[in-house]
Amino acid sequence: MNARPDGFAIGQDPEVGKEEKVEGCSKCGRTWPAVRFSRYTAACNIGEFMLGGEPPPPLCDACWPKPESELDAKIAEAQGVSTAPALIRSVEVTGIDSRTNVVSFKYATHVGSSELLTTLLNVAFKGKNPGEFTWYVYRDVPVAIAEAWFAAPSHGESYGKFFAAQIKNSYDSERKV
Numbered sequence: 001m002n003a004r005p006d007g008f009a010i011g012q013d014p015e016v017g018k019e020e021k022v023e024g025c026s027k028c029g030r031t032w033p034a035v036r037f038s039r040y041t042a043a044c045n046i047g048e049f050m051l052g053g054e055p056p057p058p059l060c061d062a063c064w065p066k067p068e069s070e071l072d073a074k075i076a077e078a079q080g081v082s083t084a085p086a087l088i089r090s091v092e093v094t095g096i097d098s099r100t101n102v103v104s105f106k107y108a109t110h111v112g113s114s115e116l117l118t119t120l121l122n123v124a125f126k127g128k129n130p131g132e133f134t135w136y137v138y139r140d141v142p143v144a145i146a147e148a149w150f151a152a153p154s155h156g157e158s159y160g161k162f163f164a165a166q167i168k169n170s171y172d173s174e175r176k177v
């Protein structure tokens, strides 16, 4: 029986099975337990890879891009302290009807007991065909801005207007594949 790098014995760790099921790193080809996949599995857990069905090819922690956001850092920190998965509170809004084609958005507000100051804001847009969505992630968005977007309609502003004015051109974004 292989010892896990974090000291847990297989069969005793309630979290066993998540990382171990990852077939191997798509970049370096190494497999658990030679490398860990905690960042990849955490990204799956927080819905970084939503919709579209298939999650992207796995990356081990060594090949995972360096933490760029506070959210990444908090997840890494939370998982360094404990093998339990980070408890993440996130907010998701769906069913938006907007001329900007935004249909849904999602962001984390807390990792464990830590309140985030910035977050990854995941935004879904209508695709070419009905029922098709394209997701973009906006990086280092202040949680306060995401919360203000969430609350925009209660202040008489539409989701689309708030997005266009406050978010669309204000943060780095990339399309999720």
Ligand SMILES: [Zn+2]
Binding pocket: 025, 026, 027, 028, 029, 030, 035, 059, 060, 061, 062, 063
């Ligand atoms: Zn790797």
